[in-house]
Amino acid sequence: MKTEAITKYRPFPRVDLPDRTWPDQEITTAPIWCSVDLRDGNQALPQPMSIEEKLEFFDLLCRIGFKQIEIGFPSAADTEFNFCRRLIEENRIPEDVTIQILVQTREHLIRRSFEAIKGAKRAIVHIYNSTSPLQRRITFSDASREAIRDIAIAGAELVKSLVPTIPETEVVLQYSPESFSDTELDFSLECCNAVIDIWQPTAEKRMIINLPDTVQWTTPNVHADQIEWMCRHLHKRDFIDVSLHTHNDRGTGTAATELGLMAGADRVEGTLFGNGERTGNLDIANVALNMNAHGIATGLDFTDLPSIRAVYERITRMTVAERHPYAGELVFTAFSGSHQDAIKKGMDRRSREIMEDPNLAWGVPYLTIDPQDVGRSYEAIIRINSQSGKGGIAYILDREHGFDLPKTMHPQVGKRIYDLADEMGQELSPDEIREAFFRFFVNLESPLQLVDYELDHHAGTKGEVACTATVIINGEEKEIRGIGNGPINSFVHALDEAGLKQFNLVDYRSHAVRGGSDSDSAAYIQLQGKDGNIVWGCGVDPSIEMAGLKALVSAWNLLEK
Numbered sequence: 001m002k003t004e005a006i007t008k009y010r011p012f013p014r015v016d017l018p019d020r021t022w023p024d025q026e027i028t029t030a031p032i033w034c035s036v037d038l039r040d041g042n043q044a045l046p047q048p049m050s051i052e053e054k055l056e057f058f059d060l061l062c063r064i065g066f067k068q069i070e071i072g073f074p075s076a077a078d079t080e081f082n083f084c085r086r087l088i089e090e091n092r093i094p095e096d097v098t099i100q101i102l103v104q105t106r107e108h109l110i111r112r113s114f115e116a117i118k119g120a121k122r123a124i125v126h127i128y129n130s131t132s133p134l135q136r137r138i139t140f141s142d143a144s145r146e147a148i149r150d151i152a153i154a155g156a157e158l159v160k161s162l163v164p165t166i167p168e169t170e171v172v173l174q175y176s177p178e179s180f181s182d183t184e185l186d187f188s189l190e191c192c193n194a195v196i197d198i199w200q201p202t203a204e205k206r207m208i209i210n211l212p213d214t215v216q217w218t219t220p221n222v223h224a225d226q227i228e229w230m231c232r233h234l235h236k237r238d239f240i241d242v243s244l245h246t247h248n249d250r251g252t253g254t255a256a257t258e259l260g261l262m263a264g265a266d267r268v269e270g271t272l273f274g275n276g277e278r279t280g281n282l283d284i285a286n287v288a289l290n291m292n293a294h295g296i297a298t299g300l301d302f303t304d305l306p307s308i309r310a311v312y313e314r315i316t317r318m319t320v321a322e323r324h325p326y327a328g329e330l331v332f333t334a335f336s337g338s339h340q341d342a343i344k345k346g347m348d349r350r351s352r353e354i355m356e357d358p359n360l361a362w363g364v365p366y367l368t369i370d371p372q373d374v375g376r377s378y379e380a381i382i383r384i385n386s387q388s389g390k391g392g393i394a395y396i397l398d399r400e401h402g403f404d405l406p407k408t409m410h411p412q413v414g415k416r417i418y419d420l421a422d423e424m425g426q427e428l429s430p431d432e433i434r435e436a437f438f439r440f441f442v443n444l445e446s447p448l449q450l451v452d453y454e455l456d457h458h459a460g461t462k463g464e465v466a467c468t469a470t471v472i473i474n475g476e477e478k479e480i481r482g483i484g485n486g487p488i489n490s491f492v493h494a495l496d497e498a499g500l501k502q503f504n505l506v507d508y509r510s511h512a513v514r515g516g517s518d519s520d521s522a523a524y525i526q527l528q529g530k531d532g533n534i535v536w537g538c539g540v541d542p543s544i545e546m547a548g549l550k551a552l553v554s555a556w557n558l559l560e561k
């Protein structure tokens with residue numbers, strides 16, 4: 001933004017609330033959730049949902065566990081009206097779910113809304129009028145505060161008078177001083193209290209006062225001050241569900257909601273993945289999962305977030321960004337070496353410790369929650385590019401391909417593979433990593449190749465083994481022989497006899513390859529050359545003996561390079 005343009009903008013006034021209490025509060029229980037996907041979300045779509053799409057989305061919201069769902073603005077258009085009628089007439093609303101409809105405080109629209117909800121068991125009628133000085137001046141052409149308050153009063157009175165016309169429906173009133181976020185607090189209060197005084201809520205007949213952060217003009221702490229101030233001053237507070245409805249203009253919808261809950265709100269309106277006007281509404285999944293991550297049950301089920309996202313993307317034609325909290329493709333993925341190292345160690349330690357303590361608290365570096373809790377597999381956690389390190393590569397070879405490399409082999413394999421990613425200038429897939437691992441370390445056959453071998457387990461007196469092996473060295477086939485206390489040792493002696501031993505064997509490991517071909521074994525051998533150079537080689541074969549010998553030959557070939 002140009003420096004001279006800054007003078008166009010002004011600081012936002014703070015709330016005079018020196019004895020604010022919200023900073024000391026903690027969120028310990030979930031609020032009442034209300035999805036506004038089918039209204040605020042829908043009204044912001046370039047191509048709004050069709051009735052069939054809305055029906056599918058409604059079912060999705062019910063499956064997730066929403067008990068209050070704003071289904072639209074039935075007085076605005078036939079699609080909206082007919083959708084409401086279909087839900088009611090086709091008996092699609094679960095017993096424990098209450099539909100909510102939005103309407104401006106305008107007479108013909110309120111009357112039409114009552115036609116729309118006729119026959120529903122319970123419905124929240126959500127009326128609103130804008131109250132801020134900006135809207136009073138611009139939208140309502142310099143209307144006075146009294147005139148605006150009277151719009152609210154007239155709307156509430158009309159709703160009250162229409163309730164007896166649909167006796168089979170329990171009507172709950174919700175009032176929003178729209179643009180609450182930049183309305184003078186005393187005026188928001190005046191409008192809300194006027195509506196409350198008309199409706200006369202009781203313990204049995206609660207009402208909802210929704211305080212929308214219609215446009216986010218300021219920081220979340222000021223929003224929290226506004227909410228605490230309103231909670232202190234609203235009439236009949238005990239019979240009112242104070243509701244939050246944040247947008248995200250400053251990118252702080254989630255923060256404003258969380259602080260608003262600390263400030264005393266009881267209810268939260270929002271949408272899946274934050275769809276909504278401009279930068280969107282509050283992402284309700286984000287807030288709910290934040291609560292889950294602190295051990296708070298929310299009643300909302302996001303255990304299969306990828307499928308929820310898929311339905312959402314198909315129906316809204318919006319996309320969830322790759323770094324979107326919890327739901328984005330990359331949000332559990334580490335590319336960089338030090339993150340991968342810590343995650344691998346964390347996951348390995350957790351799988352050991354959970355055996356002893358099934359209630360073990362989650363604690364893996366860089367992962368705020370277990371990705372599996374939102375339907376993400378561990379496969380996506382670690383991905384390899386040139387920023388990756390040995391830990392991540394070892395993790396992929398282990399988790400994806402069943403190769404549990406000795407720890408001292410990680411640096412050699414890691415370097416070779418992330419150098420390759422750097423050369424290629426791209427991410428390597430798990431299959432490409434396996435292919436590279438095999439190309440550089442497994443069953444290497446040049447310049448030395450093991451063609452065949454035979455073992456005689458009765459060759460000596462003390463259980464010694466004789467090895468006769470056919471090898472090709474620099475293109476020439478040879479038969480070599482040796483005796484030792486095991487297959488590998490006898491093969492080492494055979495190489496020695498043939499003048500091919502310029503090394504010391506330092507380490508040997510083997511295991512069955514997990515998840516690979518049932519019969520494969522992997523063996524790893526570390527050799528030290530005469531010049532002190534140390535290398536690891538790997539052999540993979542259905543026979544554990546052959547895997548060991550191939551590992552030795554691989555390491556031998558690497559020493560020769």
Ligand SMILES: CC(=O)SCCNC(=O)CCNC(=O)[C@H](O)C(C)(C)COP(=O)(O)OP(=O)(O)OC[C@H]1O[C@@H](n2cnc3c(N)ncnc32)[C@H](O)[C@@H]1OP(=O)(O)O
Nearest residue numbers: 043073075076077104105106128129130139140151178214
């Ligand atoms: C912040 C929010 O998201 S609020 C929800 C917004 N959602 C929507 O608007 C989606 C559905 N809306 C619509 O389809 C249309 O706006 C309708 C059908 C509701 C109304 O349509 P219309 O009357 O043709 O047009 P429009 O919305 O432009 O009406 C503007 C008039 O309503 C007045 N108005 C706006 N809100 C209110 C209100 N809450 N109470 C009373 N009057 C209002 C305006 O001042 C303006 O009056 P004017 O014509 O005297 O200047």
Ligand SMILES: CC(C)C(=O)C(=O)O
Nearest residue numbers: 128176178179212214
């Ligand atoms: C109607 C109200 C609640 C609204 O959508 C808003 O202010 O954002």
